[in-house]
Amino acid sequence: MSDEKKIEKNKQIIEINKMGEPFQKSVHVSFIFNRQHFKGTVEKQLKNSAIIDFDNEFSNSETALDLKQKVVISYSKMKLLN
Template sequence: MATFGKFDTSITPSEEGQVFQVDTHVKFTIYGKSQTGTVTKQLKNSAVIELDETPDNQQLITQSNGVLIINYKHMKKI
């Protein structure tokens, strides 16, 4: 297997993101409705969130495959 250079894929979250470590349960609003989920990956200014499944958000889960990217400014730790 050939390598074409070293790629450093580590991402350092912003100062706001330090609170939202992986496996942190969070709350946020999307499309005017409050949702909850768990941080699965941290990015620079946002995080990948796995949605908590509820009877009210089945369409959102289907559309997004159960995963959303949310900015740290729009999340609250619960």
């Protein structure tokens, strides 16, 4: 199998649900994780959730450090920020 076919086979098309439509890549959001409020930027959309990068103001928090600055959050748990 050629390298191009292997790469194409490994690409996965993720169908975003309706709730995820406003949460495009690079959008600024707020969310609650372990009863704490955080802000971050959407790095990647998944079907029912998104991978979020913590904002700099939270990057030194114990939670962000434990999660290596990234967390997966359900679309229903996120809010858009202006």
